[in-house]
Amino acid sequence: MTATQTTERTDARTVTLSIDAMGGDRGPSVVVDGLALSAQKNPDIRFIVHGPKAELEQLIARKRDLNGRCEVRDAAGVVSMEDKPSQVMRHGKGTSMFSAIDSVRAGEAEVCVSCGNTGALMALSMVRLRKIPGVNRPAIAVLWPSRNPNGFNVMLDVGADVRADEQDLLQYALMGASYARNGLNLSRPRVGLLNVGTEEHKGRAEMKAAHDLIAANAEAGTFDFVGFVEGGDIPSDKVDVIVTDGFTGNIALKTGEGTASLIRSFLKEAFSYSILSKIAALLALTSLKRLQKRIDPRRVNGGVFLGLNGTVVKSHGSADSTGVSAAVKLAFQLAQSGFTSKLAARVASAASLPQDALNSGDN
Amino acid sequence: MTATQTTERTDARTVTLSIDAMGGDRGPSVVVDGLALSAQKNPDIRFIVHGPKAELEQLIARKRDLNGRCEVRDAAGVVSMEDKPSQVMRHGKGTSMFSAIDSVRAGEAEVCVSCGNTGALMALSMVRLRKIPGVNRPAIAVLWPSRNPNGFNVMLDVGADVRADEQDLLQYALMGASYARNGLNLSRPRVGLLNVGTEEHKGRAEMKAAHDLIAANAEAGTFDFVGFVEGGDIPSDKVDVIVTDGFTGNIALKTGEGTASLIRSFLKEAFSYSILSKIAALLALTSLKRLQKRIDPRRVNGGVFLGLNGTVVKSHGSADSTGVSAAVKLAFQLAQSGFTSKLAARVASAASLPQDALNSGDN
Helix, strand or coil: CCCCCCCCCCCCCCCEEECCCCCCCCCCCHHHHHHHHHHHHHHCEEEHHHHHHHHHHHHHHHHHHHHCCCEEEEECCCCCCCCCCHHHHHCCCEEEHHHHHHHHHCCCEEEEEECHHHHHHHHHHHHHEEECCCCCCEEEEEEECCCCCCCEEEEEECCCCCCCCCCHHHHHHHHHHHHHHHHHCCCCCCCECCCCCCCCCCCCCHHHHHHHHHHHHHCCCCCCEEEEEEEHHHCCCCCCCEEHHHHHHHHHHHHHHHHHHHHHHHHHHHHHHHHHHHHEHHHHHHHHHHHHHHHHHHHHHCCCEECEEEEEECCCCCCCCHHHHHHHHHHHHHHHHCHHHHHEEEEEEECCCCCCHHHHCCC | CCCCCCCCCCCCCCEEEEECCCCCCHHHHHHHHHHHHHHHHHEEEEEEEEHHHHHHHHHCCCCHHHHEEECCCCEEEEECCCHHHHHHHHHCCEEEHHHHHHHCCCCCCCCEECCCCHHHHHHHHHHCCCCCCCCCCCEEEEEEEEECCEEEEECCCCCCCCCCCCHHHHHHHHHHHHHHHHHHCCCCCEEEEEECCCCCEEEEEEEHHHHHHHHHHHCCCCCEEEECHHHHHHHCCCCCCCCHHHHHHHHHHHHHHHHHHHHHHHHHEEEEEHHHHHHHHHCCCHHHHHHHHHCHHHHHHCEECCCEEEEECCCCCCCCCCHHHHHHHCCCCCCCCCHHHHHHHHHHHHHHCCHHHHHCCCC
């Protein structure tokens, strides 16, 4: 295969992604639909698809856009949403999830995408890909719709681990800044630490320790530290990267999603209240669709596992084809930017903190 | 004064509220405007207003609805938003905040309302009103717009304390259930414990301990325990009361507010995109106002301090007159239901847990 050049992306090259086709709430047909959507838009993308071979080949054969661009790897086992991570770690071999991660481990694919069980995916990823030197706890980062010009902020950890000490929070700051550089094209991201007030005396004692540690490493890490930020600042333009532990981050993420979903319901009810309001809704349709596109959770689908020798994108379990395609797009962007190796270099340098090594790269 | 009877509320009686007129971001005139709004709607309400006498009397004299219904207590000092709670605890005497709390302590007023510094208000309230027997950490509870028939859920703690152990979380469950009974008229509220997953093996170890303790006390506390809930469930109809520590609760609250505010901005932008969308907005105005009313944070203004010998309502510092009036309405409802003494009785009984005492009341 030869890399297809486009006018806007002169560095275009073929990227192969490893796809776990099983384990999502809607089954493999939705995953294959999502791959077809991505393939149609992006000529530089190839897939290794993991799951029951006969079933997958049948689904893929129906999609013209996937013709010659998918390789199927047979894996009979499926990790279910109910499976405990500890069990999957011991008995996960032979599942589509294990197989999908191993394609990244073997270097056949650059990034792995799965709609499966988050805990199991993280546990298997840690066992098979291993943590990069200098990282104690890997993290899951998400893009959060924001008032910033590019429309998104990065938040991590949103659920890899329920605890984080100040060293972990510093690593999250470094990894989050690296993600923002590669995923959002920000040369010097602004990093904030999530707390219950912006004054330095507020919050838990360990927050103060993390505050000071991150502040001391900001220059070497090539990011700006804006100090403490509050929940209301997550979607703001005061900050690009929000650092927190996985317990708080997961609750904030789901609270934000729940609030957006509640408002969507209220909006629908408001416009179906009477015949008149239904007519108004028809006239307002373009505006409402414009809004919907900006707050549609399917379009920002994909939590990225950071801190491993290989990048894994976790799609929502309930993702439809649009959601799967969004996760694939994110995986493609990260693969093409060479994110995994840049992140590893960034964290490795920070672990020893030699000024020159840190300031030389753009990773 | 005699209690004014209305047709819908046969138990109507005059309620006196204590108002800290100072310390809000917009100054005392907005507070007085808010009191006038409430007085106009509610003939059973009286106020003791604390702050600089001359200034307040001038503001009050301009409002016909407040004629004969306000008593002004002179207090020259003002607690600012920047003052540290520890300093206010030592040197707060003579401030309007101190004076407002003391009117509740003296039994002259039933509930105190302040737009001032939250930390200072909690610190002064704890010193002057004291914790009720059986409560280790007081909590701040808020009403959260939800899919439930009455439109709201209760969440606590949203920021009184950054930590809570399993005993504290049990007390929050009891206090939150009591608040839901008195504030939302739910005879048997459903209580959930906020966690990062609904499975019992998920989350931090202390969450499991709190889960089991609350479950064991649900029957005696006359509430239903629905177990763990996630961030997305806060506005849901699966639960009425959401229990969490003040760190997590504060971040969830502000994340929810920030998300709602972001969507309001996006909605505005979507409808001002072009001439056509502006015309559509005019036609959709009634529907949009219907939505606005449901997600307007001013209408659910008021965090309630629970666990003290006296109830204190904290209004947003940036509240306008509509917001102040909403906080006053909440304070009036709680006063009229005899909430403070019912809550104290509930927690006192739970501390020893005699089945009969707990099942006899409706508090």
